[in-house]
Amino acid sequence: MNKLIAPSVLAADFGNLQRDVEMVNNSDADWFHIDIMDGVFVPNISFGMPVLKAISSHAKKTIDVHLMIVDPDRYIKTFADLGADILTVHYEACTHLHRTVQAIKAVGMKAGVALNPHTPISVLEDIISDLDLVCIMSVNPGFGGQSFIENTYKKVTQLKHLINDTNSKTLIEIDGGVTSKNAKQLTEAGADVLVAGSFVFKSENPTKTIADLKSLCN
Numbered sequence: 001m002n003k004l005i006a007p008s009v010l011a012a013d014f015g016n017l018q019r020d021v022e023m024v025n026n027s028d029a030d031w032f033h034i035d036i037m038d039g040v041f042v043p044n045i046s047f048g049m050p051v052l053k054a055i056s057s058h059a060k061k062t063i064d065v066h067l068m069i070v071d072p073d074r075y076i077k078t079f080a081d082l083g084a085d086i087l088t089v090h091y092e093a094c095t096h097l098h099r100t101v102q103a104i105k106a107v108g109m110k111a112g113v114a115l116n117p118h119t120p121i122s123v124l125e126d127i128i129s130d131l132d133l134v135c136i137m138s139v140n141p142g143f144g145g146q147s148f149i150e151n152t153y154k155k156v157t158q159l160k161h162l163i164n165d166t167n168s169k170t171l172i173e174i175d176g177g178v179t180s181k182n183a184k185q186l187t188e189a190g191a192d193v194l195v196a197g198s199f200v201f202k203s204e205n206p207t208k209t210i211a212d213l214k215s216l217c218n
Contacts, residue, residue, distance in 0.1 A: 003187045003217035005210055006031035006064055006173070008197030009055060010046055017051075020201065021058045027210040029063040033085075033175070033195045038069035040094050044139045049082060056083030064193075066114060066175065068141050069093065073100055080107040088112030088135050091119055101130050112173070116141060117149050121158040121208075128162055132172045133193070139176030148177030153189050160190030180209075180216060187217040 007029050024032060034052060039045040046068075047055075056063060065084040067075070072089045079087050088107045094100045096114065104111040112133035113124065117140060124134065136155050139146035153196035156172060162171050174186050174192035183194055196213060203209040 001190065003191070003214070004030040004171075004193040005213050005217070006033040006193055006195045007200045007206075007210065008033045008035060008036045008175070008195050011197030011201040013201070017055070020056055020206075021055055023058045023206055024210075025058070027207045028214045029061065029210050030125045031064045031193070032059050033064045033066060033197075034084075036069060036143075041070045041090065042068045049078065052079075052082050052084075053090050059083075062086065063090070064112075064173075066112075066135060068114075069094075073103060075087075076100075076103050076109075077107050080109050085110055086110040086112055088114050088133060088134060090116065090141075091123055092116055093218055098127055114141075114175070117151070118210050121155055121162060124159075125162065128166050128170055129168045131168070133171045133173055134159055135173040135195075136191075137172050137176055138178070141176075148179075148182055153185060156186060156189040161174065163190075178213075180212060183213055183216045197214065203207050 007024050035046050037044045037046040047191045062085045065079055065087045065197050066088045070093055087104045091113050101111040110132035114135035138149050138152040159172055171192040174191045175195040178194045179199045200206050200209050
């Protein structure tokens with residue numbers, strides 16, 4: 001399958017959000033990646049429901065929502081109603097992860113689980129077959145523009161082995177510090193989806209940056 005590029009809207013220009021959403025619509029990007037932060041699970045606050053609703057009303061591509069919040073179970077149906085296609089929760093935020101994953105699927109979304117940099121791949125061994133996506137955090141979650149953590153390559157390789165060993169269909173997504181310098185190495189290690197925020201939206205020509213990333217990986 002072709003590798004997917006998911007621009008992170010957290011790095012967009014909030015004063016021109018519709019313009020940036022239309023740019024992604026008209027680019028070679030595959031998904032919109034939308035980070036929801038609560039200021040508790042991570043030390044930052046991002047979009048609330050009204051902003052997600054506004055993005056959804058203009059977006060013409062898959063909406064990939066990444067919850068960095070405590071107690072995500074309370075909001076699963078809300079995010080489905082707001083148009084999320086994929087809902088990713090953090091392993092570290094879920095007491096009953098299997099139940100949370102089943103609840104996400106029950107309302108028609110694909111289910112993802114994100115792992116913080118310090119969390120080993122092995123915690124997913126008993127649930128990998130139930131997951132549509134695993135998001136490996138290649139920076140500490142909470143803020144855009146951070147430096148890529150080099151240990152990520154090893155984790156991608158480990159996760160790819162787990163997926164292959166269990167005949168799972170799970171996609172591997174990388175979130176944080178993705179640039180043209182590491183994109184090819186990440187996809188060669190086994191990554192399927194690359195989330196890029198500042199690298200795309202802070203570039204001189206975001207549409208070209210997305211196209212260049214896509215061609216590097218495929």
